[in-house]
Amino acid sequence: MGNEATRTLEHYLRNASNxxxxxxxxxxxxxxxxxxxDGKSIPGDAPDLVIIKDNIAVIIExxxxxxxxxxxxxSTSRTEQARIEREQRLIPATPEGVVYHSKIQxxxxxxxxxxxxxxxxxxxYGRIATYRKNLLERGTISExxxxxxxxxxxxxxxxxSIAVDCNNKTSQTVPVILAQSPEFLQVLSNSxxxxxxxxxxxxxxxxxxxxxxxxxxxxx
Numbered sequence: 001m002g003n004e005a006t007r008t009l010e011h012y013l014r015n016a017s018n019x020x021x022x023x024x025x026x027x028x029x030x031x032x033x034x035x036x037x038d039g040k041s042i043p044g045d046a047p048d049l050v051i052i053k054d055n056i057a058v059i060i061e062x063x064x065x066x067x068x069x070x071x072x073x074x075s076t077s078r079t080e081q082a083r084i085e086r087e088q089r090l091i092p093a094t095p096e097g098v099v100y101h102s103k104i105q106x107x108x109x110x111x112x113x114x115x116x117x118x119x120x121x122x123x124x125y126g127r128i129a130t131y132r133k134n135l136l137e138r139g140t141i142s143e144x145x146x147x148x149x150x151x152x153x154x155x156x157x158x159x160x161s162i163a164v165d166c167n168n169k170t171s172q173t174v175p176v177i178l179a180q181s182p183e184f185l186q187v188l189s190n191s192x193x194x195x196x197x198x199x200x201x202x203x204x205x206x207x208x209x210x211x212x213x214x215x216x217x218x219x220x
Contacts, residue, residue, distance in 0.1 A: 005048035005062035006041065008154050012200045012209050020209045021179070024216025028196055032058060032150065032211065042140060047131040048152075050140055057141045058196075059131050059149045063120045066157040067113035067176070068106050075116075076106035104158060113161055113176060114183045117153065121187060124151060128193050150196040153178060160203030175203040179210035185220050188212065 012018060013036075022029050039053035049060040069076045091098050128149055135141045155161055161176040178184050178199040188197065197212040212220070 003043045003045075003048055003062075004064075004154075005060050005152055006043055008062055008152055008200060009036070009049075009060075012207060015207070018207055018209055020211050022211040022213065022216075024213060024219035028213030028215060029211045031056070031148070032196060032198075044138075044140075046127065046134055050135060052141070052145075055144065056146045057135070057148070059135065059147065060152050061124050061127075061131060061149070062152040062154065063124055064154045064156045065113075065116040065120050066108075066155065067110070067116070067161045068104075068108040068157070069112050070116055070119075079106070108157070110163070110176065113155075113157075114181060117155075117178060117181075117184055118187050121151065121153070121184075121191075125191055125194060148195040149193070150198060151194060152198050153200065155199070155201035157201075160201060162203045173203070175201065175206070175208055177201065177208055177210060179212055179220065185217065188214060189217055 013020075020029065035051050035053045035056055035058045039051040039056075039058070042050050042052065044050070047059045048062045051058045051060065066075055066078075073079060087102065088100055091100055131149070132141075132147060136143070141147060155178065162173045163176055165172050165174045178201065179197075188194070191214065194214055196214065197210075199208075199210040199212065201208045
């Protein structure tokens with residue numbers, strides 16, 4: 001069995017060439033690595049996943065966000081992608097093949113990037129006590145266990161969240177990384193009931209993975 005949490009972990013961590021970045025002491029990332037490699041994974045709902053090794057349980061809640069404007073109908077990026085897919089399906093096939101071009105016609109910005117990530121984070125943060133309560137009631141964990149909670153945050157912006165480096169004369173693009181965002185780090189500093197965050201994103205063919213141990217937040 002699997003769900004979005006297990007698929008996201010597999011996608012980003014199955015590639016041995018991917019580096020998991022972190023700052024500060026390595027106690028948290030080492031604990032997570034141990035549990036992830038040797039523990040028993042139990043997918044579910046509220047939370048999405050719990051991994052248990054001996055007397056340690058890591059609760060994992062996964063959510064996605066992107067850098068596009070969100071309206072009452074949801075992400076404008078998803079709305080546009082759905083429109084493009086509908087248009088694509090209406091094009092009749094030919095023996096010669098068909099070339100179709102379109103673009104996502106929706107506003108995106110760093111402001112939307114932060115607003116979307118922060119909004120989703122706060123929604124899930126408010127449910128941490130419920131995640132633990134659910135697992136206790138199901139008998140998945142016990143009061144005697146060491147329980148850590150991790151948010152698995154996946155930036156699913158089309159082509160990734162990138163910006164032009166204005167300090168570089170060649171105007172190269174650089175990835176926008178949630179773990180390097182002062183605004184998001186401020187949100188984390190007010191989140192005492194969360195232990196870890198694993199931020200995953202991509203830009204072009206490159207993937208970026210950052211592990212944040214909230215006990216090491218001053219290092220950021």
